[in-house]
Amino acid sequence: MKILVTGGAGFIGSNFIYYMLEKHPDYKLVCLDALTYAGNLETLEDAMKNENFKFVKGDITDREAVRKLFGEEKFDIVVNFAAESHVDRSIETPEVFLKTNILGTQVLMDASREFEVKRYHQVSTDEVYGDLPLDRPDLFFTEETPIHTSSPYSASKAAADLLVSAYHRTYNFPATISRCSNNYGPFHFPEKLIPLMIANALADKPLPVYGEGLNIRDWLYVEDHCSAIDLIIHNGRVGEVYNIGGHNEKANIDVVKIIIKELGKSEELITYVTDRKGHDMRYAIDPAKIHAELGWLPATKFDDGIKKTIKWYLDNKPWWENIISGEYKEYYKKMYDGR
Numbered sequence: 001m002k003i004l005v006t007g008g009a010g011f012i013g014s015n016f017i018y019y020m021l022e023k024h025p026d027y028k029l030v031c032l033d034a035l036t037y038a039g040n041l042e043t044l045e046d047a048m049k050n051e052n053f054k055f056v057k058g059d060i061t062d063r064e065a066v067r068k069l070f071g072e073e074k075f076d077i078v079v080n081f082a083a084e085s086h087v088d089r090s091i092e093t094p095e096v097f098l099k100t101n102i103l104g105t106q107v108l109m110d111a112s113r114e115f116e117v118k119r120y121h122q123v124s125t126d127e128v129y130g131d132l133p134l135d136r137p138d139l140f141f142t143e144e145t146p147i148h149t150s151s152p153y154s155a156s157k158a159a160a161d162l163l164v165s166a167y168h169r170t171y172n173f174p175a176t177i178s179r180c181s182n183n184y185g186p187f188h189f190p191e192k193l194i195p196l197m198i199a200n201a202l203a204d205k206p207l208p209v210y211g212e213g214l215n216i217r218d219w220l221y222v223e224d225h226c227s228a229i230d231l232i233i234h235n236g237r238v239g240e241v242y243n244i245g246g247h248n249e250k251a252n253i254d255v256v257k258i259i260i261k262e263l264g265k266s267e268e269l270i271t272y273v274t275d276r277k278g279h280d281m282r283y284a285i286d287p288a289k290i291h292a293e294l295g296w297l298p299a300t301k302f303d304d305g306i307k308k309t310i311k312w313y314l315d316n317k318p319w320w321e322n323i324i325s326g327e328y329k330e331y332y333k334k335m336y337d338g339r
């Protein structure tokens with residue numbers, strides 16, 4: 001079995017590569033990644049030592065390069081993680097989101113059709129459903145919830161999902177889609193809430209909480225997302241969407257306070273800043289379908305997962321300190337100064 005993992009030098013893709021190399025030691029994995037600001041080859045250092053793993057630098061929107069790779073490698077399965085993934089960046093610079101997330105998906109699907117890939121999996125997000133109100137805790141996103149996007153990021157992911165479904169219906173393209181809630185864990189880029197708060201707290205820097213910090217996210221330990229995708233690509237039904245989430249809803253401010261407590265820091269570091277434009281209030285996944293059909297259940301509870309994650313950031317300082325010392329500094333200044 002040979003699997004193409006796009007975006008594997010990023011957060012979830014790299015965790016998926018490590019998960020699969022361990023779970024299926026006989027599989028061959030090829031990672032295609034453009035190494036944008038979010039991709040990091042250091043993350044794949046250990047994978048590079050495995051003879052069943054190969055890294056290829058390339059852009060999923062580069063049709064010729066993608067065709068060439070597919071022609072050479074003859075993949076059985078394609079799992080598309082490659083994307084521009086940060087909502088705040090999509091508000092500043094939407095265009096690259098449309099290019100990578102929509103056109104890149106089309107290029108990968110065209111190559112998958114031409115070279116008769118047996119299964120194409122699109123890694124999507126719960127953000128395609130928009131948000132839920134805070135005063136209706138009884139509501140959850142199901143696979144039937146209408147697409148209703150808020151940010152250029154979520155709109156681009158939703159457009160890609162529609163294209164995947166259209167390829168399935170029109171060409172009988174063997175695709176599946178998964179829509180997961182917020183992930184956390186090792187190798188999470190420090191522009192996102194949890195790693196940003198860990199890095200800032202360790203440096204005794206302000207912890208910038210958007211608005212009142214009441215927005216709710218449904219957190220899932222990244223390995224549980226990986227196990228769900230592994231099940232879908234092997235046993236999921238073609239043409240289907242699977243929601244992934246573990247009923248772990250938390251308000252942002254509570255997540256920040258948990259991190260502060262774990263690190264023994266002061267809540268005085270919390271700084272309320274101007275809210276994100278169009279900020280989604282609440283995400284909450286109903287994972288009944290993937291549980292009933294594929295037997296998936298998350299293995300890691302938030303209390304344990306956040307401790308493991310904080311320990312990982314403490315044990316792997318060079319990984320993230322390297323990132324925040326580079327061009328990230330400029331990004332941070334632009335997004336947070338005077339906010």
Ligand code: NAD
Nearest residue numbers: 007009010011012034035036038039059060083085182183
């Ligand atoms: P990330 O930003 O950490 O990583 C994205 C990776 O894609 C990087 O390695 C980057 O170099 C690569 N990439 C970007 N543009 C590319 C291009 N044009 N060609 C090739 N490679 C390119 O993202 P992530 O958080 O790991 O998210 C991975 C996927 O999972 C995305 O599709 C995202 O929408 C989805 N998702 C993320 C979350 C989450 O909580 N992070 C939750 C649900 C779904």
Ligand code: DAU
Nearest residue numbers: 085086087125126127181182191192193208209210215252
């Ligand atoms: O739900 C899945 C999505 O989760 C993925 O599709 C996205 O790729 C991923 O980035 C994530 O999106 P969010 O916008 O939910 O994640 P982020 O970490 O950017 O923000 C989480 C919450 O924390 C959100 O309500 C905004 C808030 N926040 C974020 C940052 C970076 C702050 O209050 N302060 C911050 O500095």
